[in-house]
Amino acid sequence: MKSYDRLFIGGEWVEPSSSSTFDVVSPSNEELVGRVPEAQNADIDRAVSAAREAFDHGPWPHMTPAERAVVLTKAADAIRNDMQGIAELISNEMGSPVAWGTLAQVFAPTMIMDYYAGLGSTFAFDTVKDGLLGPVMVTKEPVGVVAAITPWNVPLFLAAAKLSPALLAGCAVVFKPAPETPLDANVLAEILAEAGLPKGVLSVVPAGREVGEYLVNHPGVDKVSFTGSSVAGRKIGAACGANLKRVSLELGGKSAAILLDDVDLDVTLPLMMPNAIMNNGEACISLTRILAPRDRYAEVSEALVEQVRAMKVGDALDPTTEVGPLVAERQRERVESYIRIGEEEGAKIAIGGGRPEGFDKGWFVEPTVFVDVDNSMRIAREEIFGPVLSLIPYDDEADAVRIANDSDYGLCGAVYSRDNDRGLGVARQVRTGTYMVNSNIPIDFSSPFGGYKASGVGREFGEDGLELFLEKKTITLPAGYYPSV
Numbered sequence: 001m002k003s004y005d006r007l008f009i010g011g012e013w014v015e016p017s018s019s020s021t022f023d024v025v026s027p028s029n030e031e032l033v034g035r036v037p038e039a040q041n042a043d044i045d046r047a048v049s050a051a052r053e054a055f056d057h058g059p060w061p062h063m064t065p066a067e068r069a070v071v072l073t074k075a076a077d078a079i080r081n082d083m084q085g086i087a088e089l090i091s092n093e094m095g096s097p098v099a100w101g102t103l104a105q106v107f108a109p110t111m112i113m114d115y116y117a118g119l120g121s122t123f124a125f126d127t128v129k130d131g132l133l134g135p136v137m138v139t140k141e142p143v144g145v146v147a148a149i150t151p152w153n154v155p156l157f158l159a160a161a162k163l164s165p166a167l168l169a170g171c172a173v174v175f176k177p178a179p180e181t182p183l184d185a186n187v188l189a190e191i192l193a194e195a196g197l198p199k200g201v202l203s204v205v206p207a208g209r210e211v212g213e214y215l216v217n218h219p220g221v222d223k224v225s226f227t228g229s230s231v232a233g234r235k236i237g238a239a240c241g242a243n244l245k246r247v248s249l250e251l252g253g254k255s256a257a258i259l260l261d262d263v264d265l266d267v268t269l270p271l272m273m274p275n276a277i278m279n280n281g282e283a284c285i286s287l288t289r290i291l292a293p294r295d296r297y298a299e300v301s302e303a304l305v306e307q308v309r310a311m312k313v314g315d316a317l318d319p320t321t322e323v324g325p326l327v328a329e330r331q332r333e334r335v336e337s338y339i340r341i342g343e344e345e346g347a348k349i350a351i352g353g354g355r356p357e358g359f360d361k362g363w364f365v366e367p368t369v370f371v372d373v374d375n376s377m378r379i380a381r382e383e384i385f386g387p388v389l390s391l392i393p394y395d396d397e398a399d400a401v402r403i404a405n406d407s408d409y410g411l412c413g414a415v416y417s418r419d420n421d422r423g424l425g426v427a428r429q430v431r432t433g434t435y436m437v438n439s440n441i442p443i444d445f446s447s448p449f450g451g452y453k454a455s456g457v458g459r460e461f462g463e464d465g466l467e468l469f470l471e472k473k474t475i476t477l478p479a480g481y482y483p484s485v
């Protein structure tokens with residue numbers, strides 16, 4: 001049991017304003033694994049005012065990027081020193097299979113921190129050039145106080161994706177993790193404080209939706225960086241629009257994998273499956289729509305079912321588990337309701353559809369494949385966020401591209417073919433922010449990541465991810481004056 005009775009506000013562990021708490025319960029066995037105070041509006045006020053003080057009067061925004069990068073590097077090292085412990089903590093919070101989690105939930109965040117630490121010495125924060133009428137300096141300055149809001153599915157990963165560039169930029173951050181995953185957020189706070197982050201620069205305020213809204217609307221916040229559902233993203237975008245507050249949104253997905261007619265299934269399916277049922281299907285980038293040529297549909301269906309049959313369902317802490325439990329009982333209800341909807345719509349369950357045998361406790365759902373799916377069905381249009389795949393037939397390449405694009409979302413996607421050029425041709429036609437051609441790497445941390453359409457606004461990762469936390473200032477200079485930068 002990992003419990004906290006205080007909140008990390010302004011760089012110190014302080015008495016919360018109320019006695020409300022969040023219980024963290026293991027999705028594998030429903031046992032209590034931790035408890036933290038639930039932040040209230042009064043705690044948000046304190047956190048924002050500490051961040052304002054740190055940003056408006058503290059040393060942090062005025063240190064050099066290379067100096068700030070040292071904190072990120074030390075924090076990444078500290079996380080690497082306890083990879084297994086942190087991976088188990090996250091698996092206990094939200095059910096991620098620990099073997100996958102060690103890499104994706106813990107090691108990947110250290111790669112992100114290292115990448116942004118590296119930008120501390122290579123990114124051009126200041127440039128001087130000849131403008132149209134004389135010398136010009138463009139300087140990039142921290143945007144100010146940032147509200148970072150994340151969901152529970154890849155908690156440390158998303159914290160790293162927001163905090164690393166925000167801190168490198170010189171911002172102060174109020175970080176609101178999801179109520180399901182406050183423990184790893186507190187561990188990150190401990191690690192960053194130990195790594196030398198000055199007081200006030202970071203607060204961690206575990207809270208639910210309403211307190212989250214209060215934070216978004218807080219006049220002391222300059223920028224909101226949100227990852228979560230498109231429903232919440234619309235609300236947050238509207239609130240920020242009304243206040244002309246900077247905002248970036250990383251939202252949901254319903255990504256399609258296109259298997260072209262020449263595809264080699266023996267090579268492709270093992271490459272594709274970890275991204276189709278990733279993180280128990282609780283991943284925004286999951287390839288949940290599989291598009292197969294009509295004349296190879298039966299063959300693909302059979303091979304896909306065999307892949308899913310081979311996946312080991314189990315306790316999240318078992319290192320051999322490939323599919324763990326869903327985050328919470330309500331998430332299992334949501335996924336099971338979509339399975340019923342799929343059947344009512346006329347799709348057929350080729351494998352799965354129920355609860356796996358042998359688990360009296362925990363929120364498990366069998367990995368499920370629906371066949372005979374039409375792209376107009378709700379199971380093909382809405383984000384289920386569970387281990388449920390829809391196999392959709394197409395007539396020709398143009399039809400496959402049309403179906404892939406016939407979605408409100410545009411986050412990720414993939415194409416598989418024996419011909420890389422043909423694959424790249426398809427990639428250019430699909431309207432999504434990231435895409436894989438015969439690849440199993442959905443995100444490259446040095447390159448932009450984000451969504452078209454309802455999948456978001458803005459791009460995280462790469463230099464774009466840093467720019468989200470910078471304001472640009474143009475300074476015109478007198479003739480002949482070229483300051484060194």
Ligand code: NAD
Pocket residue numbers: 149150151152153154176177178179207208209211212213216227228229230232233235236250251252253283284285383385411451455456
């Ligand atoms: P959610 O939108 O319900 O909640 C996400 C976070 O936002 C939580 O911390 C929640 O408390 C908070 N929140 C919710 N409504 C809010 C509001 N109006 N104002 C302020 N804060 C609010 O999402 P969820 O169900 O917890 O997470 C799953 C969703 O996240 C999926 O749609 C998934 O695709 C998406 N996601 C996207 C990415 C990406 O990078 N694009 C990555 C991971 C998850």
